[in-house]
Amino acid sequence: MKRRSEQTREEQLLLREKILGLGETSFRKSYYPELRIRLRELERFRFILDQVSVGIVIIDPRTNSIVDLNEETCRLLNKPQKELRGMRLADCLDQRSALNPEMTEIENGVAIIRDLPSADGELRTLEITMHHAIFGGEEYRIAIMRDITRQRAAEQAIIRTKDMFESVIRISAVQDAGEEEILSAALREAAALTESTHAYCAILSPDETFFTISSSSDDIPAMARLSPADRGGPWEEVIKRREPILGGRCGGICLPISEGDRVVAVITLRGKPLPYDEFDLRVATYLGEALWQIVLRYRAEERLWQLNEELERRVMERTRELANLNSELEAFTYSVSHDLRAPLRSINGFSLAIWEDFADDLPEDARLYLERIRSASERMGTLIDDLLLLSRISRAELRRQEFSLTDLAHEVIEEIMEQEPRENAHVEIEEGMVVSADRGLMRSVLMNLFSNAWKFTGKKEKTEILFRSQKNNESTTYCISDNGAGFDMAYKKKLFLPFSRLHTTEEFPGTGIGLATIARIISKHEGSIHAEGIPGQGATFYFTLGSKERTGVLQ
Amino acid sequence: MTVDTLRKFVMPEVIFGEGARMQAVRYLDNLGVAHAFIVTDPGIINAGWIREIASAAEAAGISATIFSQVSENPRTTEVDAGTSMYRENGCDGILAIGGGSPMDCAKGIAILSTNGGMIQQYEGVDQIHHMGPPLICIPTTAGSSADVSQFAILNEQEKLRKFGIISKTIIPDVTLVDPDLLSTLPEKFIGYCGFDALTHAIEAYVSTGSSSLTDLHALEAIRIIGEALPVAYHERENREAARQMMLGSLHAGLAFSNASLGLVHAMAHPLSGLYDLPHGEANSLLLPEVIRYNYLSAQARYNRIGEILGASEEDIQKNGVEAIIGVVRGLAEKVGISGSLGDRGVLRRDIRTLSDHAMVDGCIVTNPLLPDVEEVMRLYEAAL
Numbered sequence: 001m002k003r004r005s006e007q008t009r010e011e012q013l014l015l016r017e018k019i020l021g022l023g024e025t026s027f028r029k030s031y032y033p034e035l036r037i038r039l040r041e042l043e044r045f046r047f048i049l050d051q052v053s054v055g056i057v058i059i060d061p062r063t064n065s066i067v068d069l070n071e072e073t074c075r076l077l078n079k080p081q082k083e084l085r086g087m088r089l090a091d092c093l094d095q096r097s098a099l100n101p102e103m104t105e106i107e108n109g110v111a112i113i114r115d116l117p118s119a120d121g122e123l124r125t126l127e128i129t130m131h132h133a134i135f136g137g138e139e140y141r142i143a144i145m146r147d148i149t150r151q152r153a154a155e156q157a158i159i160r161t162k163d164m165f166e167s168v169i170r171i172s173a174v175q176d177a178g179e180e181e182i183l184s185a186a187l188r189e190a191a192a193l194t195e196s197t198h199a200y201c202a203i204l205s206p207d208e209t210f211f212t213i214s215s216s217s218d219d220i221p222a223m224a225r226l227s228p229a230d231r232g233g234p235w236e237e238v239i240k241r242r243e244p245i246l247g248g249r250c251g252g253i254c255l256p257i258s259e260g261d262r263v264v265a266v267i268t269l270r271g272k273p274l275p276y277d278e279f280d281l282r283v284a285t286y287l288g289e290a291l292w293q294i295v296l297r298y299r300a301e302e303r304l305w306q307l308n309e310e311l312e313r314r315v316m317e318r319t320r321e322l323a324n325l326n327s328e329l330e331a332f333t334y335s336v337s338h339d340l341r342a343p344l345r346s347i348n349g350f351s352l353a354i355w356e357d358f359a360d361d362l363p364e365d366a367r368l369y370l371e372r373i374r375s376a377s378e379r380m381g382t383l384i385d386d387l388l389l390l391s392r393i394s395r396a397e398l399r400r401q402e403f404s405l406t407d408l409a410h411e412v413i414e415e416i417m418e419q420e421p422r423e424n425a426h427v428e429i430e431e432g433m434v435v436s437a438d439r440g441l442m443r444s445v446l447m448n449l450f451s452n453a454w455k456f457t458g459k460k461e462k463t464e465i466l467f468r469s470q471k472n473n474e475s476t477t478y479c480i481s482d483n484g485a486g487f488d489m490a491y492k493k494k495l496f497l498p499f500s501r502l503h504t505t506e507e508f509p510g511t512g513i514g515l516a517t518i519a520r521i522i523s524k525h526e527g528s529i530h531a532e533g534i535p536g537q538g539a540t541f542y543f544t545l546g547s548k549e550r551t552g553v554l555q
Numbered sequence: 556m557t558v559d560t561l562r563k564f565v566m567p568e569v570i571f572g573e574g575a576r577m578q579a580v581r582y583l584d585n586l587g588v589a590h591a592f593i594v595t596d597p598g599i600i601n602a603g604w605i606r607e608i609a610s611a612a613e614a615a616g617i618s619a620t621i622f623s624q625v626s627e628n629p630r631t632t633e634v635d636a637g638t639s640m641y642r643e644n645g646c647d648g649i650l651a652i653g654g655g656s657p658m659d660c661a662k663g664i665a666i667l668s669t670n671g672g673m674i675q676q677y678e679g680v681d682q683i684h685h686m687g688p689p690l691i692c693i694p695t696t697a698g699s700s701a702d703v704s705q706f707a708i709l710n711e712q713e714k715l716r717k718f719g720i721i722s723k724t725i726i727p728d729v730t731l732v733d734p735d736l737l738s739t740l741p742e743k744f745i746g747y748c749g750f751d752a753l754t755h756a757i758e759a760y761v762s763t764g765s766s767s768l769t770d771l772h773a774l775e776a777i778r779i780i781g782e783a784l785p786v787a788y789h790e791r792e793n794r795e796a797a798r799q800m801m802l803g804s805l806h807a808g809l810a811f812s813n814a815s816l817g818l819v820h821a822m823a824h825p826l827s828g829l830y831d832l833p834h835g836e837a838n839s840l841l842l843p844e845v846i847r848y849n850y851l852s853a854q855a856r857y858n859r860i861g862e863i864l865g866a867s868e869e870d871i872q873k874n875g876v877e878a879i880i881g882v883v884r885g886l887a888e889k890v891g892i893s894g895s896l897g898d899r900g901v902l903r904r905d906i907r908t909l910s911d912h913a914m915v916d917g918c919i920v921t922n923p924l925l926p927d928v929e930e931v932m933r934l935y936e937a938a939l
């Protein structure tokens with residue numbers, strides 16, 4: 001603090017002046033500058049409020065009249081400030097006053113006001129939220145207004161787009177229906193989506209001379225389904241211009257459906273209460289295109305189905321022909337074999353009679369010829385027997401039963417050994433083989449295979465025959481092997497064909513039908529057979545028999 | 556520097572008379588106050604005045620928060636406490652009821668509530684930049700005249716000093732002078748406060764800042780106080796005397812608030828700071844010596860004062876300043892003031908400090924004669 005001794009006279013005078021109220025800032029209290037500052041703040045705030053894109057309205061709850069409002073409110077309600085002040089909010093909103101009850105109801109809630117006319121003539125949607133507020137001890141209601149026209153429109157667009165996709169899915173899921181029904185269903189969807197009462201689809205004929213008309217309702221008489229395409233109506237116009245018509249002469253929407261450069265159909269929508277807009281056109285176009293794709297798919301499916309049907313019919317026909325042919329052939333074989341027997345028996349009988357009665361009288365040459373005749377006719381007898389067996393097997397029904405394959409094998413081999421005894425033979429048969437098969441047919445199989453084995457081992461010093469089974473997962477494979485003449489694997493496929501032989505009759509006698517018969521029996525059992533062999537060392541035949549369950553009758 | 560001819564006269568809106576206090580609610584409302592901060596002292600509360608006004612305010616929809624932690628010499632800490640309470644309660648206007656102390660404290664609170672900071676920052680003249688909230692005063696003592704003045708005197712306890720805040724912005728908006736409230740003062744205070752008011756009038760009258768407007772009030776104050784003070788002191792139930800003391804004090808306040816004061820106050824302030832000596836008592840003990848010192852600089856004016864206080868023309872002619880001092884002393888004795896500063900425990904060794912403080916007190920600059928520090932020291936010694 002300065003001491004007086006340091007304080008100058010000048011300073012003292014200045015101080016005195018201030019004390020007397022004559023200093024630069026020696027003014028008494030004035031609220032005006034402060035008020036001016038506050039006022040400026042308020043003006044600034046007011047300015048901000050006027051820039052906000054939300055309408056703010058202060059309402060006196062006693063009279064329901066507007067006390068204050070911002071600029072946006074004027075814009076939203078399309079009226080000047082002066083006019084709005086003192087008005088009731090409900091009166092500003094709707095001249096029809098139909099909404100007044102709704103407005104009083106909302107109080108603290110939210111109200112949506114639709115179709116409010118604006119300065120530019122468009123219809124607006126307003127969202128109004130009401131709040132309570134207390135200023136300086138007075139209660140007020142605050143209405144906050146937002147223009148949600150665009151938001152609403154966007155929401156509507158999303159909903160309608162979703163509906164549109166759902167419609168397309170529904171249409172494409174229509175099943176077991178004809179083209180006409182599909183079209184009808186699709187047109188109903190299009191009408192519903194665009195709030196139309198009627199929807200039509202006119203498909204242009206390929207020669208572009210007439211339309212085939214479908215409708216969302218069944219109100220078109222069959223007679224009127226066809227319409228000539230030269231009347232110069234809206235459809236012809238759409239086809240010519242290749243672009244949609246909205247309103248005007250068509251009284252709704254007419255739009256083309258094109259395939260490449262060509263307009264193939266026209267869709268017409270009518271009867272919407274409000275005017276059709278761009279969105280309706282988009283929905284109709286999308287639906288129309290989807291519809292056309294569905295129709296095309298339907299037509300393709302239809303064609304495919306017809307082709308299949310045709311093919312199946314032809315296959316069945318051919319199968320039946322083949323079966324006929326087969327049975328005719330078998331009948332022929334049977335009757336031929338059967339009918340050949342009688343003449344053969346005569347040849348045999350009479351040549352035997354010649355032999356017995358005149359053998360001594362015949363010259364040496366004649367006796368030799370006679371022997372040849374007799375041996376040939378015997379062979380022919382065997383051939384006929386085998387053929388008969390083969391054809392009988394083809395016609396026979398399979399009768400499965402469970403039996404011991406081991407026992408059957410012993411039975412067969414004993415029979416063979418009895419007929420053609422041989423020293424140094426070793427036959428080994430596995431014990432306990434039980435199968436489910438046709439015993440009679442299996443006897444033929446074993447007889448054939450064992451006879452072959454016996455036959456082809458005849459020229460060996462020692463005969464070795466082995467019959468055993470190999471279990472392999474579910475199925476069992478049976479093998480009969482010998483150490484006989486064997487065969488060249490190059491011919492293994494030829495082996496099971498009728499009348500094919502790998503050896504000459506002179507080497508080993510046989511008709512060549514045996515293995516074919518075996519193959520037929522095994523295949524009747526749904527089994528399989530094959531053979532392996534090495535020339536001069538032996539052969540092995542493998543066969544399976546299928547299962548009891550899988551017993552089928554081979555046709 | 557301008558030529559010394561300009562004079563200003565500023566005063567609050569004043570209502571004087573019995574029941575003036577009941578106008579408080581009307582003024583609060585008019586000033587837009589919704590929540591009044593009432594600054595007072597426990598004595599006033601006990602007397603029931605606060606209850607009366609607060610309930611009237613409530614009835615008018617104005618809330619009230621009452622603050623009564625105010626000492627005899629209001630402290631800066633009390634201003635701080637009051638300001639916090641003012642803010643916490645969201646008050647928007649101040650009503651001060653009481654003597655000089657609650658009113659000075661209320662001014663301090665008004666300053667801090669809008670300017671913030673420490674109240675010491677605003678010491679001196681014209682240091683306040685933002686006006687305070689509306690301030691209404693209802694004085695209950697005749698003397699300080701804080702209800703009309705631009706002064707606020709506060710006590711900074713840690714430094715054992717008093718300091719003044721002088722600004723036209725702290726002149727109250729309204730003062731409601733209601734003689735009904737005066738009856739509650741103890742006898743001793745009537746004397747001291749009366750003498751404080753008398754000193755205000757005398758110093759304003761001889762001030763170099765005086766003017767015709769202030770003279771009118773100063774002389775009227777001296778006349779009224781000279782007559783009424785002894786009666787009021789002796790007859791505490793005398794309502795007319797009390798009423799006159801209020802009126803005299805009001806006049807004195809109007810005079811000194813515009814003409815300012817002089818050496819008595821400049822020297823009295825340090826005494827109250829250092830010894831907690833009542834302001835009026837310090838004034839009364841210093842007044843005679845200062846009159847003696849100033850006399851020749853404002854002889855005619857002092858003579859006029861003497862005349863009003865009852866000194867005869869011959870006495871003044873013959874004895875000069877002693878005649879004036881005589882009537883002043885006589886009046887002091889009538890209201891129980893006697894003795895010297897020494898009797899009140901003022902020590903010789905403190906005189907230098909006291910003088911230093913007095914030299915920088917704002918009141919000194921309008922004294923008719925500007926003393927140097929040695930002269931001030933001699934004056935303290937003379938009054939010892």
Ligand SMILES: [Fe+2]
Pocket residue numbers: 698699751752755820834
């Ligand atoms: Fe004073």
